[in-house]
Every structure is written in C-alpha cells, then in structure tokens.
Amino acid sequence: MSLKTTLIFDFDGLLVNSEKEYFQIISKIFKTFQVDYKWSDHAEQLGKTRQESNTILVNIINEKIINKSKRIKVDDFKKIRKKFIPKFNDLELIPYVKEFVENLHKAGVKIVIATNSSRDEFEKKTTKFIDFISIFDEIFCGDDVEVTKFGYNNKYKAVLNYMSLSPKECLVFEDSPHGVYLASSQNIDVIWVQDKLMKEYFECNHKDLCEHDNVHIFSSFKDNQ
Numbered sequence: 001m002s003l004k005t006t007l008i009f010d011f012d013g014l015l016v017n018s019e020k021e022y023f024q025i026i027s028k029i030f031k032t033f034q035v036d037y038k039w040s041d042h043a044e045q046l047g048k049t050r051q052e053s054n055t056i057l058v059n060i061i062n063e064k065i066i067n068k069s070k071r072i073k074v075d076d077f078k079k080i081r082k083k084f085i086p087k088f089n090d091l092e093l094i095p096y097v098k099e100f101v102e103n104l105h106k107a108g109v110k111i112v113i114a115t116n117s118s119r120d121e122f123e124k125k126t127t128k129f130i131d132f133i134s135i136f137d138e139i140f141c142g143d144d145v146e147v148t149k150f151g152y153n154n155k156y157k158a159v160l161n162y163m164s165l166s167p168k169e170c171l172v173f174e175d176s177p178h179g180v181y182l183a184s185s186q187n188i189d190v191i192w193v194q195d196k197l198m199k200e201y202f203e204c205n206h207k208d209l210c211e212h213d214n215v216h217i218f219s220s221f222k223d224n225q
Helices: 018-031 039-043 050-064 074-081 097-106 119-125 127-133 155-162 177-185 199-205
Strands: 006-009 110-114 138-140 170-174 189-193 215-218
Touching: 018 039, 018 050, 018 074, 039 199, 050 074, 097 110, 110 155, 119 127, 138 155, 155 170, 155 177, 170 177, 177 189
Parallel strands: 006 110, 006 170, 110 138, 170 189, 189 215
Antiparallel strands: none
C-alpha cells in the first residue's frame, strides 16, 4: 500500500454505535408486520441512502411476511418509518476509535468524515462528541452541495474532487459492504472494519469483496493503534 496523506472515515457504525439504535428501531417496525429482523437483514442496507434502505427493507418484509395479502409498498413503509424516529441519546464512540483517530491527528495526518447522514442528523448524533469531531479536517454529509452534485452514492468522489486528491493519496475506513464497494470503485484503498456480529455473514456473502486487492480487513481498531 502506498503512502497516504488523507484518511477518510465513514461515520455510522464505524465511529459511533448508531447502527445498534437503527437496528432496534427497524426491528420494532418489522414486529408490526410479525416479521423478524436479523443482523443479516440489517447488513444488506448498511451504507445505503434512506431511499435505497426503504426499498431493501420492504423487499425483506414482503419476502418473509406470512399473509401475502398484507404486503407493503415503499411509500407506505416510509410513512410508518417516520413514526419511529431514533433519538440518539445513548450513542457512544466505537471502542478504541478515539485513541486511533487522535493518534492520527497528532501525527499530522489529514482526517475526514464522509457520511450519508444529513447535516442536521449528523449534528444530533455528535452532540456528545463535539471535541472529538472538531479534530477532523473536513466533514462531508449526504445533503451537502459538494456531495449532492455528484448524485447519490458518490461521497468519496465528492471528497476527492473538493479536496483535489488522487485516489492513491487516500485511505478509506468503512464498516459496510456497500461503502467498501463505493470506495473501491474510485480506486481508493479501503480498510474494512468488520463488526463481529456480521463478520461471518460478510465472509459468506461478500467473499469477492473480501478478496479485492485494495480491500484490507480490520477486526477492530484495538489491534491497529
């Protein structure tokens, strides 16, 4: 791997444990349809936009639901989902992330956050971590003009463009298969930090991605201080 000047971090599930709260919220929605929601289901919509996530979740419900006459449409699901709003009161940083990022900052490495969350949602999630977030050189949110002008799912392309970087200068940290694909498609080297709850699922269902030359796997930040 070549020398990197800029490290780009996804946010949800990688820096903060927000995916746990999303999982609990979606599980409650699924229960209204008498359908179980598993971590393997959750893995398929990680890193996706809200629109993509809704479509995936509706497909899962309609596939599992016993009474096929009660299949749901995406528009109906969106209305239901709006009633289940995460509060993000109990968010915590992922273990060892603070030490890892602070060491990079002290070493003078440029560090960037690129998230699909809206700016408003990002700010709600980070109220407890203002000091930590302040050490990042740039933060790109899903509804920022710099991101949206490239369309959905182009946050890493937006970072390269805005900061005048080449892919070889960057290293992306991701926790979702979709995010890894996005970064890899821009020819950026990727560190895939795999949650222990979904590691086996990733290895079975995204084996091709695990074997990409520019994809490297972390089990956690603890072993890579």
